[in-house]
Amino acid sequence: MTAAPVALVTGGDRGLGLSMVQHLAKHGVDIILTYRSNISGAKEAERALMAAGRRVKALQLDVADTAGFPGFARAVGETLSGWRAERFDFLVNNAGIGIHAPFAETTEEQFDSLVNIHLKGVFFLTQKLLPLIADGGRILNISSGLTRFSLPGYSAYATMKGAVEVLTRYLAAELAERKIIVNTLAPGAIATDFGGGVVRDNKDVNGYIASVTALGRVGLPDDIGRAVAALLGPDTGWINAQRIEASGGMKL
16 A cells, blocks of 8 residues: 655644645645644644544644754655655645835844744755655645735745745756655635734724625635645646745735
């Protein structure tokens, strides 16, 4: 019997990441998910997906701490070995934070935090995990609709995501020899606790986003979870080095 594919999703304990692992699991994918401090949420996700018949492992990871990456890679290798696998198939670089600050008021500390989490972390975690990614596997980097349209207060955040989109194209070119597919998924505004839950909880913000979105509503976590499952599915193997936006047609 062929072993199920394995996905590693950073920040899979909550929000969009949790929806991603849930939908991947529904499509027969086994899951390694990471959490930074939300151990209760990670363990609950682990229990629920295992109850649904999947192999699941929650591992602690701070994507801003590159010094921890070698140990994390060892933990991933040990997990795979326990599953009688040598490599995993899908890497989803999802973990992140949101910082809202006008350009003129953005501090160097805020900027550096975003660099470490959204750019440096993605770059060097992917590099460290490359030996564990299967040839013919896939990498999906999570970006943002804010790299296409602008909302005041997100200049630093969007700058990091724009850099990740460039990195995606370089990875697709440099990993082509191993037939590893690399794409970017750019969600629009989604109703989660991200950024303090402003899209979900602030009626004025929610209403404004719905008014500038072609489909007339804000996004939901399942909209992104389904998109991730589709992009990592068997029918999208000719999509490579692309930025795919999942925003419902926001700010067209």
